[in-house]
Amino acid sequence: MVCQPRAKERTVFRKNNSLSNRASRYKMSKLTLIFERQLWHYLLLPVLLAGLVIISRVEGFLTGQFIGVSTGEWFFVGIVIPIVHQFYVWICWRTQLHYSLITRLLGRSGFTYYSIIFLILMISRFVLIFFLAMSNKNSLDANPILLYGLSIIFGFLVLYVLYFIARFFTFRRALGIDHFDPSYRSAELVKEGIFRFADNAMYTFGLLILWIPGLLFSSKAALAVALFSHVYIWVHYYCTEKPDMRKIYGKSVSSENR
Numbered sequence: 128m129v130c131q132p133r134a135k136e137r138t139v140f141r142k143n144n145s146l147s148n149r150a151s152r153y154k155m156s157k158l159t160l161i162f163e164r165q166l167w168h169y170l171l172l173p174v175l176l177a178g179l180v181i182i183s184r185v186e187g188f189l190t191g192q193f194i195g196v197s198t199g200e201w202f203f204v205g206i207v208i209p210i211v212h213q214f215y216v217w218i219c220w221r222t223q224l225h226y227s228l229i230t231r232l233l234g235r236s237g238f239t240y241y242s243i244i245f246l247i248l249m250i251s252r253f254v255l256i257f258f259l260a261m262s263n264k265n266s267l268d269a270n271p272i273l274l275y276g277l278s279i280i281f282g283f284l285v286l287y288v289l290y291f292i293a294r295f296f297t298f299r300r301a302l303g304i305d306h307f308d309p310s311y312r313s314a315e316l317v318k319e320g321i322f323r324f325a326d327n328a329m330y331t332f333g334l335l336i337l338w339i340p341g342l343l344f345s346s347k348a349a350l351a352v353a354l355f356s357h358v359y360i361w362v363h364y365y366c367t368e369k370p371d372m373r374k375i376y377g378k379s380v381s382s383e384n385r
Contacts (some may be wrong), residue, residue, distance in 0.1 A: 131264040155307035156329055160374075161221040168217075170368040172210070172359070188347050193262035198348055202366060205352040208255055212248040213363045220306045220371055230307060238299075238307040245302055252356060262339035267345040278342040281335040288333045301329060305375050312375050330360050340343065 137139035151160060189199045217243050222228040267274075292301055305311040334357050341349030 130158055148214065160225050161240065163221075163370050164366040165217070168362055170226045171366075175362075176206070177358055179351060182351050183346075183348075185347065186234055186353070189263070189266065191262045193258055193288070196258075196262065198262040199261065201255065201262050204349050205252075205255040205259050205349075206355060207361055208248060208251050209356045212252065213367075215244065215248060216327075216363065217367045220303055220367065223306045224371060224374065238304060241307075242299075242302050253290075256337055256349050256352055256356075257340040259352060260344040260346040263346040263348040264344035266347045267341075267350065269345060271345065274342045274345060278339045280344070281339055285336045285339075286331045288328050290335075294328065306371065308379050331363060333367065334360055 160219060189197070189202060191198045193201065223230065223237070223241075229241055233240055266358070292298060297304075300311060337353040337356050338350065340346070340349075341353055
């Protein structure tokens with residue numbers, strides 16, 4: 128004979144089962160949020176890479192070498208590092224925002240460790256483009272005065288952005304501290320200086336630093352990698368950063384000055 132559960136026991140069982148189902152759906156929902164808009168990322172990246180392959184067939188594009196490494200090798204690494212960098216930021220930001228994974232594992236030092244790796248990758252991007260420009264120098268047939276003039280203008284804009292980041296925005300916030308520290312999530316959008324003209328001054332003007340080596344050394348390959356990096360950062364913005372900002376600052380926030 129099978130004993131039937133009492134009415135009260137059946138109610139408690141159904142309630143617990145309902146809570147379990149809701150918890151399961153919540154976990155699935157957070158997992159889905161980690162990959163929010165990433166399909167676009169995965170679709171757009173091959174398009175950008177295909178564009179680079181087409182450009183690289185231009186005559187003289189991969190000529191030269193620097194410290195025994197060919198331009199083709201510098202070009203390859205110069206593309207890989209930005210991809211690694213942006214995937215690193217995506218996984219760190221999303222797992223921290225939705226699961227607090229980094230601070231759970233590393234405590235208060237989590238943001239510091241994340242930032243160190245971030246800065247190593249960011250600096251590597253510039254250094255590799257510099258080496259690529261040295262390897263492929265004088266491959267671009269253009270007026271040197273024009274190229275030097277553009278490099279000076281770009282350098283001025285980069286320094287101007289860095290000044291206003293340090294004064295109004297802070298480098299910690301630029302690195303993504305708002306994903307780690309909830310106290311930053313009540314901060315107002317910065318509308319001072321260059322941020323009055325471009326909410327995303329860091330991406331619009333700050334990344335012009337990547338163009339300077341190619342301009343100074345008249346390098347086709349270095350300018351192509353700079354173009355790829357500058358376009359690819361906007362893929363990161365629309366596929367990763369913008370959805371995150373809406374979660375952090377509210378649905379009314381359509382952009383953030385990064």
